[in-house]
Amino acid sequence: MVKIEIDLEKCTGCGTCVDVCPSGVYELRDEKSVAVNVDACLLCRACEIQCPNSAIKVIE
Ligand code: SF4
Numbered sequence: 800m801v802k803i804e805i806d807l808e809k810c811t812g813c814g815t816c817v818d819v820c821p822s823g824v825y826e827l828r829d830e831k832s833v834a835v836n837v838d839a840c841l842l843c844r845a846c847e848i849q850c851p852n853s854a855i856k857v858i859e
């Protein structure tokens with residue numbers, strides 16, 4: 800089971816995670832990232848690696 804933690808203090812709502820996720824896991828709501836579709840996560844870690852603020856942790 801995958802768990803995604805987003806540090807909302809660090810998230811600036813840049814949208815990178817929305818753009819890079821191949822599975823549509825993220826949406827922006829009120830300029831913060833929300834993982835709305837965690838079950839679709841492929842564990843590719845593109846979001847974790849590319850978030851400019853290191854706000855995302857993908858936990859297996
Ligand atoms: S890439 Fe990081 S800073 Fe940008 S919206 Fe996603 S979680 Fe927030």
Ligand code: SF4
Nearest residue numbers: 820840841843844846
């Ligand atoms: S690990 Fe990959 S599939 Fe999972 S949320 Fe991040 S970018 Fe999307």
